[in-house]
Amino acid sequence: MRVHDFIVVGSGCAGAMAAQTLVDAGKNVTMLDAGISPQDQTIPNKDFLTVRNSEPRQYEYFIGKNIEGIGWGKVGKAEQITPPRRHMVQDTDTFLPVSSDSFSPVESLAYGGLGVGWGIGCWAWSPRELKAAGLDAKKMATAYNTVARRIGISAQEDDAQKYTLGQLASFQPATTMDRNHLRIFNRYQNAKAAFSRQGFVMGRAPLALLTKRLGSRKPYGYKDMDFYSDADKSAYRPWITVDQLRHHKNFTYIGNKLVVRFTETNNTVHVDCIDITTKKEASYLCKKLVLAPGVLGTARIVLRSLGDNNSRLPVLCNPYSYVPCLQPAMVGKAAEPRKLGFAQLSLFLDEKRHNFGASMASLYGYQSLMLFRLIRQVPLNFADARILLQYLLSSVVIMGIHHPDSQTSDKHLRMQPDSTSPTGDRLMAHFALSREEQRSRRHRERKYMAAARKLGLVPLKRIDPGFGASIHYAGCLPFSKQQRPFALAPNGKLYGTKDVYVADGSGFAYLPAKGLTFSLMANAHIIATNAAHEKTK
């Protein structure tokens, strides 16, 4: 059997960055990936309003060919996944079963992983946050810039730049804000001192979105079709990197493969997989293995490979709520032809001003997600609710609030045998906040509601989609300077192995409220660099 030099598991943000770093270092890389691709679908490269007014088959991508994109029942995980992105969660119930009454994670077997649905926010963590996470601030500062040059980030220097950009120097000009957000930002600017006294600071959200050309990728066209298509590849998605790597002679992509476990023997790593189309087993050999299938995927693989049914791993997940708001000054306005669906403003709450432990609210416009996603939240008959919502739609702003997370004994994962599962097991999860964490969350969310009112917004209802809904997971194998089971060395190597590295967020011992994907990619670059330079034993 061929012994591959490097096997990278997963094609998401971490896997793509790790693979690129290894290929750039001259290594031969094989990527094993489940790699479910979207259905063939032609979505016209037009703006949202033109599509709505002219395309007869628009239902295929707005609600699904079989109307599968219409949710009903309790607001749950993956609520925002539109039909063109449904492949992101396809077959996960079969191959990645989870049981929990307190934690509903979203995982992916897609080509590009969870990056398919990433909100593209790129906040750089502060030195204190990085240290708490177990990361080297100096290395991460360099890695942030490397990743930024690869993927293209648009951002702006402003009051919040120590929370958003840190030392990031490589970025393009920020996108143009829509009228709703301009108004909000102006209100903030006019009352900056008052907000600051409360611990708030607001700035532009850095986005992995081009405002200038980068290779074959074009600048953003403000078509407001962000949740459905991106023919210009203006928003970075990890599959863009994997597509490019597949033209490289040092890179081999093997799809349909779900890695389930590894064993190490005689200077090689034996990697066992299941083919997700045939459910047959397959095996590969490599000199070095880099795991990046996502934190929960890595947890499964490591528990199967090194643990037993009694082994428990910690898990971190940002608690998340969202609040639909109305902006009275924008009621009864015509739909905006040039708009973007991504977060435009970030509002940080950091009472101690340490740039550590802050919560973060992201503000989004709401136009292209359609009325039907809102109407079932309105306690009125549909006919009258439609009239009301049509009038109010131009004023809807969504405030999504993330809180930081730290390890406690009440947040953990383990595996349990399950003969009905193709992998023979399922992940058992438990997640609960301590009393202090709950108190802090409630207190901060009340402050955010008050801040929203000062920004000219009327918060309507706080919606808690449950733990796991933030789709930010970390910390199952925390970085440790001392060797211990189920932990990573500072260079990303899994303790107890000779040649197994973990390049996703598994090592982060602390999870700031700022989105983790940018830090994930920077870390993946560092880990891959370490793996490339360490000699195989």
Added chain:
Amino acid sequence: MRKTLHDQAVTFGRYHIGTAPTDLAVQLYTAAMQGKAVPKNEQRLFNLALRHPTLIPYIDAGLVFTNPHAELRRRLFVMFAILETMPEYTALFLSKQREPLYLLFVLCVGVRAVFRTVIGVVITGVFRSARA
């Protein structure tokens, strides 16, 4: 069943947009609801709504509070979403530039909605009691 689903699509379409929906909308609704049954304990209210479409706004309003996940509400919601994606009806869904006085109309709609809710809670409550 097919005829019934067709009738439902037309009835629910009229409720939402005031006119019979396009053939495509009817076709999509029929395909989406094919094989899905109305629970036995909801059939009387469901059939009442279909026989007397003028009652739908009231029943819909009442169900928001008495049984928000009722099959009737779900099917009305499905038809709503289908109609929203028909280019013929975007004028009913996309936001529009409105004069300030339009707020008065919206307030009247709000009052009407409350009235419909009160009546609807009574109607749906009666049906729930009868079932019990």
